[in-house]
Amino acid sequence: MRVMKWSVLALAVAAGTSQMAMASSQDESKGFLEDSKLDVKTRMLYFSRDFRNVDHDDQSRVEETGLGFLGTYESGFTQGTVGFGVDAIGMLGLKLDSGKGRAGTGQFPTGSDGRSEDSFSEGGGAVKMRISDTVLKYGTQFTAMPVLATDDSRLLPETVEGFLLTSKEIKGLELNAGHFTALNAQAQSYHDSIGGLDDDRNKNPGLTQADVIGGTYGFTDNLTTSVYYSHVEDHFRKWYGNINWALPINDNQGLVFDFNIYDTKSQGENRTGAYRTFGGELDNTAFSLSGAYNIGAHTFTLAYQALSGDGDYAYGIDGGGSVFLANSIARSDFNAEDEKSYQARYDLNFAEFGVPGLTFMTRYVKGTDAKTRTTDDGKEWERDIDVKYVLQEGPAKDLSLRVRQATYRSGDGVYYGSPSIDELRLIVEYPLSIL
Numbered sequence: 143m144r145v146m147k148w149s150v151l152a153l154a155v156a157a158g159t160s161q162m163a164m165a166s167s168q169d170e171s172k173g174f175l176e177d178s179k180l181d182v183k184t185r186m187l188y189f190s191r192d193f194r195n196v197d198h199d200d201q202s203r204v205e206e207t208g209l210g211f212l213g214t215y216e217s218g219f220t221q222g223t224v225g226f227g228v229d230a231i232g233m234l235g236l237k238l239d240s241g242k243g244r245a246g247t248g249q250f251p252t253g254s255d256g257r258s259e260d261s262f263s264e265g266g267g268a269v270k271m272r273i274s275d276t277v278l279k280y281g282t283q284f285t286a287m288p289v290l291a292t293d294d295s296r297l298l299p300e301t302v303e304g305f306l307l308t309s310k311e312i313k314g315l316e317l318n319a320g321h322f323t324a325l326n327a328q329a330q331s332y333h334d335s336i337g338g339l340d341d342d343r344n345k346n347p348g349l350t351q352a353d354v355i356g357g358t359y360g361f362t363d364n365l366t367t368s369v370y371y372s373h374v375e376d377h378f379r380k381w382y383g384n385i386n387w388a389l390p391i392n393d394n395q396g397l398v399f400d401f402n403i404y405d406t407k408s409q410g411e412n413r414t415g416a417y418r419t420f421g422g423e424l425d426n427t428a429f430s431l432s433g434a435y436n437i438g439a440h441t442f443t444l445a446y447q448a449l450s451g452d453g454d455y456a457y458g459i460d461g462g463g464s465v466f467l468a469n470s471i472a473r474s475d476f477n478a479e480d481e482k483s484y485q486a487r488y489d490l491n492f493a494e495f496g497v498p499g500l501t502f503m504t505r506y507v508k509g510t511d512a513k514t515r516t517t518d519d520g521k522e523w524e525r526d527i528d529v530k531y532v533l534q535e536g537p538a539k540d541l542s543l544r545v546r547q548a549t550y551r552s553g554d555g556v557y558y559g560s561p562s563i564d565e566l567r568l569i570v571e572y573p574l575s576i577l
Contacts (some may be wrong), residue, residue, distance in 0.1 A: 166274040167310075168225050169564040177218020180577040185210045186238075186570040187297050189247040196564035204246040206258060207239040210297040231282055233298045235265045235329075248329050249297045264331045266301060285461065287318055288382045288402075289355050289372035293462025296328040300462055304352075317357035318370075323350070325461065351377045352460055356382070364388040374460050376410035376426055384466070395437045397454040402466050403429040406456060418479070419453035426451030428477060430468035432485070439494030443505075445469060445485035447476055454478050469507050472526050472548040473565060474557055478512035481520070481556075499532040514555045522552035544569040 171177065190205040213232040219225025237250055240258045250258035266282025282301050284292045292300035304322030324333060356370030368384040382404050389397040408423035432445035445468035449455055455477035457464040469476040469483045476483035487505035492498075504527045512520030530544040547569040553561060 145175055150359070168219060168223070168272050171219045171221050171272075171361060173223050174218050174220050174227060179214075179575070180193070180576050181214050181215045181573060181575050183212045183571060183573045185212070185297060187217055187249065188566075189249060189296070190566050191247070192564040199244065203244060205240075205244040206237070206247045206249055208249045208297040209236045209238055210234065212298060218499065219270075219272045219307065223273065227270045227272075227280070228472075229268040229270060229281070229283070230265070231248045231284075231301060232263075232265045234261065235297045236261050247296075253332055262329070262331045264298070264301065264326065266303070266553050275311050276307070278305065278307050280305050280348040282464050285320070286463070287320075287354055287356065287370060288368065288384065288466040289356070289370045289380050289460060289464055290320065290322065290352060291463030291466075292325075293328060295462070300328050301326045302461065314360040315357060316359075318354065320354040322351075322352045322354070327460070337512045358384075364390070372460060373409070378406050378408050378456060380460075382466070395435075398434045398436070400432045400434075400468065401429070402468065403427065404455060404467070406453075408453075424453040424456055426453050426455065426479070427465060428455040431477065432468040439491045441487075441489040441491075443485070443487040443489070445487070445507075447481075447483045447485075449477060449479060449481050452479065452506040469509075471505065471507060471524060473550040474507070474508060474509070474522060474524050474552075475561060476509040476522070478509070478520060478556055480518070481509050481512040483507055483509035501528075503528040509556065512554075512556045517554040520552070520554040520556040522550070522556040524548060524550045536570070541572045542570070544571075 154176060182403060186207070186209050188207045191203065195201050211234045215230040217227040217229065219227045235250060237258055237260050240250070242255070242257045245252060245256060245258045251262050253259055266361075268279050268281025268283050270279040271278055272278075280301050283306060285302050285306065288293070290302065292302055294300070302322050303324040303326075304320060306318065306320040306322075309317040326333065335516045352372060352374045354370065354372045356368065358368040360366045364387060366384075366386045368382070370382040371380070372382075373379045382402070385401045386401075387399045389399070391397065398481070405427050407425045426449055428449045430445060430447035432443055434441055434443040447467055447469040455465065455467070455475070465475055465477070467475065467477070469485050485505055485507040487503065490502040492500035492502070504525070506523070506525050508521075508523045510519070510521050512522065525548070527547045528544070529540060531541045533539055534546070544567075546565075546569070548563070548565040550557070550563045550565070551561065555561070
């Protein structure tokens with residue numbers, strides 16, 4: 143498998159050698175201040191989960207509202223053969239509504255009294271340098287690589303700390319290499335706040351170090367491939383591959399096929415103990431294949447996902463977004479050992495009917511054959527509805543309003559926590575570009 147994956151990347155490099163850009167990004171640099179950008183995004187999130195069929199003494203509901211501010215500053219690069227710059231991130235989360243009996247949505251840190259904290263904040267910076275179309279950055283940053291992706295599903299996003307090298311010297315080819323030493327959770331502000339628990343229930347350090355290498359190549363405008371490898375010390379190593387093929391039929395119709403695959407294996411002490419296995423170690427393959435048909439305002443998608451080998455597909459210590467699988471959706475990832483899952487999805491874009499900015503999505507995913515502590519045939523299902531509207535003009539242009547509802551049911555302990563959940567999220571976001 144490894145030889146095949148890397149041969150694809152080698153072919154991409156060979157094919158792109160004749161496509162070198164004549165003028166690089168560094169050649170076109172206007173300067174440190176001249177190319178600077180300062181953005182602030184405000185997010186208000188109402189989040190509730192109604193836990194069904196729980197024991198009488200267990201918490202049956204979590205419900206909280208928060209207001210988050212995310213500021214990002216990106217300088218330009220100084221002029222010359224080698225350009226230098228800095229980036230900065232500042233985040234603030236404020237609790238608007240909660241209660242001791244309703245805490246636990248994952249939006250805020252929790253105090254010793256079981257209540258959510260009134261506020262929390264985090265800040266960080268990074269230095270960067272650029273030669274031609276290659277950038278090396280060190281410090282606090284967001285990442286979106288399939289084997290190390292920071293999550294942004296709550297009030298404020300995760301951040302990761304370390305080195306990241308990004309090269310776009312060849313047209314259509316992006317290469318990444320990184321070394322990371324800390325991962326900060328969405329609802330915490332202390333350093334390296336994502337970690338697991340050992341057998342003695344003492345808190346372990348979080349991300350000790352993770353090394354990542356890989357890239358994406360577009361053979362044509364309609365065909366792209368990706369290959370990535372990661373090694374997370376004392377946890378696991380991963381291989382990831384992707385093929386995405388868009389097939390236009392005419393001006394109003396088209397098909398898109400997307401294939402993703404992960405190969406994961408435990409390495410080192412595997413000390414978090416957070417990954418459900420029955421053979422003692424992770425050694426599995428997870429893949430998904432989806433096909434989408436678009437005709438005008440309508441998109442119909444079918445997807446199949448399957449796991450084989452030992453253990454669930456594991457992620458989290460390498461970023462809460464590191465699960466680029468078709469059936470990883472609002473509540474469940476359908477990633478249990480030996481599980482097979484099937485998805486049907488429908489999207490509607492109201493721009494075709496004279497309402498630009500309004501979109502609707504609904505989907506249903508069913509999982510079977512999941513291996514748990516009590517059965518080899520665990521089942522689960524989830525139904526999601528998502529409606530979003532983005533203002534297209536006026537003083538509040540780009541303000542978005544979003545409603546996300548999820549209904550989840552499972553049996554036999556397929557998913558961690560409550561087997562039956564009704565979830566609702568109301569999200570208001572406003573991005574503001576200051577520079």
